[in-house]
Amino acid sequence: MDLKLKDKVVILTGGTGGIGTAIVKAFLREGAKVAFSSTSQEKIDKLIPTLNAPAGTVAGFVADMNKEEDIKNFVEGAKAKFGTIDIVVPNAGYEGKSHPVQDMTLELFEQTYMLNVFSVMLMMKYAAPTLIEKQSGSVVVIASAAAYEPTAGNSAYVSSKYAVAGLTKCVALELGAVGVHVNYICPGPVDTPMMLRIEKDFFGDSMTHEQAMAALSEHYALDKRYAKPEEVADAVLFLASEVSAHTAGMGMHIDSKVSAPN
Numbered sequence: 001m002d003l004k005l006k007d008k009v010v011i012l013t014g015g016t017g018g019i020g021t022a023i024v025k026a027f028l029r030e031g032a033k034v035a036f037s038s039t040s041q042e043k044i045d046k047l048i049p050t051l052n053a054p055a056g057t058v059a060g061f062v063a064d065m066n067k068e069e070d071i072k073n074f075v076e077g078a079k080a081k082f083g084t085i086d087i088v089v090p091n092a093g094y095e096g097k098s099h100p101v102q103d104m105t106l107e108l109f110e111q112t113y114m115l116n117v118f119s120v121m122l123m124m125k126y127a128a129p130t131l132i133e134k135q136s137g138s139v140v141v142i143a144s145a146a147a148y149e150p151t152a153g154n155s156a157y158v159s160s161k162y163a164v165a166g167l168t169k170c171v172a173l174e175l176g177a178v179g180v181h182v183n184y185i186c187p188g189p190v191d192t193p194m195m196l197r198i199e200k201d202f203f204g205d206s207m208t209h210e211q212a213m214a215a216l217s218e219h220y221a222l223d224k225r226y227a228k229p230e231e232v233a234d235a236v237l238f239l240a241s242e243v244s245a246h247t248a249g250m251g252m253h254i255d256s257k258v259s260a261p262n
Helices: 018-029 041-051 068-082 106-134 155-176 193-203 209-216 229-240
Strands: 009-012 033-038 058-062 087-089 138-142 181-187 251-254
Touching: 009 018, 009 068, 018 033, 018 041, 018 229, 033 041, 033 068, 041 058, 058 068, 068 106, 087 106, 087 229, 106 138, 106 155, 138 155, 138 229, 155 181, 181 229, 229 251
Parallel strands: 009 033, 009 087, 033 058, 087 138, 138 181, 181 251
Antiparallel strands: none
């Protein structure tokens, strides 16, 4: 199937992380042009040569998603580099720390919400004028299955994903009126370094990686495993393309689990 993504300009946050890198590679394979953010130039310089991308089709920008000015500069820099914006993928996120509510701190909540909610809002804020002017395009937010499944001791992360789901649905109504389709992905556990940190936070040293994966995927309908980053990336391609142009405000679950309706 031709998703008609050739020469589309994609801006993506967190491009040097596990899921982010898979998304960058997926769009480049489709012939798109990709501008991605990272927390360091070293990570950018390490990734770009591995992409084997045609000259002029990929660019990395150092940007701190905790800072509004950095987010604004990233969006404006990406547009200046490639001339426009067609697809926005707010991907950068933070898993937070697992604590019961009596041990939770405002600082941890603020840190988690800044990356998982506020940076997403700011990405859409600064990209929206270009999409509105074009009256076309798409936004695909990387949320989480946690947007629908509470977990004891994980209130900062889970509530931030509930919040970003609600944010995305509101923006889907706003931008849908001008031809921009906005949706979000809800991965369960994904086989990335972030997932190893989550395992450690939840289980400490009481389980091996294999035991933790078996426990967390026990109720999956299909393979008892984590999702692959490439499987998340393929879902992003679909929701970013015009193939899904009549889909708005949807949370697509990527967890092989029969999940609660959204």
